[in-house]
Amino acid sequence: MTTPITHVTSPEARELEKKKAELAGLEARLAERELDLATLQAELHSFEGTYLRIVGSRLAELDEIEAQIAEAGARNKPRDREAQERASQARAQAQDSAQAVEAEREAGKREPFLPSENLKKLYREVAKRIHPDLATDESECQRRHELMTEANRAYEEGDAARLEAILRDWEPSPESVKGEGPGAELVRVIRKIAQVEGRLKAIDAEIARLEESDIYDLKNQVDQAEEEGRNLLAEMAARVDQQVVEARGRLRSITGQGATL
């Protein structure tokens, strides 16, 4: 009769295996959620650029004419404090609008954000391997942070080569293997689980915040109109153009000349 050979494992080692499996599941979910967040941010960023170029620039032009109208009104009534106040508010709004549009112009034209499956896969992989919440010491966390920032930028710019390079060059620091025995390892895994769970909650909150933003709402309306065969941004631009023409007319009637832009 032979005695079966059994591999005796300590309770710590068994618990460690369980926790490692739990962590692996959470890491996969974290990578997926990071991808969701990065995608949503990039889509909104790209849409915002498009909106500012097509409609925002026209609104800025309208604001400039309105400011000139208000200033002309204030010049005609130098003692009217309300007229002075209106002119100063209109000028401030025109400046804000012009700055917002100018900042967008300086950032350069962005193409609509349409990430390929390969790009998403690469980003997911980077998030899985390099995520700062998987670090257990401060300096490692910092290093991962910097790389994730770079990865986020590469993802938004559709730069697959850069994401590949980040993955290729990535080497976990010794912190990931230091410590002795299953007990120490168990503590580290439990700690990572808590960190990953915390980050997942933060991602959910950030996605919810973005989904409640005006830019998200606006994008939804534009997308919905597109599904119905309408180009809502073009319709908006046409409406503002109409308002610009009307405002120019008003300015001309006040000053006897057109707007100086």
Place this chain on the structure above:
Amino acid sequence: MSEDDNQIPSALVAVGTKALAVRSEILIKRGLALARSLQPGDAEVHLKLGDSFYRKADWDGAIVEYREARHLNPNLAEARFKLGLALQLKGDPDGAIAEYRVALRLKPDYALAHNNLGLPLEHMRNPPEALQEYRAAYMLDPRDETYKQNYERLSQQVNK
């Protein structure tokens, strides 16, 4: 790691978020208003717009859109119901009751409208009428726990 580390790490907030900053916020708000004004006269569109305000707990915005939906299709029970709900949350129980009643005239088996109508009625100290509405909701959908609880709770109070 401190608890603060569970907040969104700044490095992970992608470049995109920066563009969502204050500088263009006003232009975006104006764009949103403009987009809404260009929506076709479709009650469903305004219902959806109302829902987006509702999700942000912007009752005033939701009321405007639901009213527009009601205006475009006065026989749309859902618009009446949603308007009633927004009015109720805004603190106008009379307005809410009026809308719920119309919703129920248009759709008598609207269990949720029966239940919601019961709420302001109960708070306006009309428990028998509220009970009638809770009962109607419960009868229409006996599996709904909220309807059941509301009906049983008020039923016990009334019959004390």
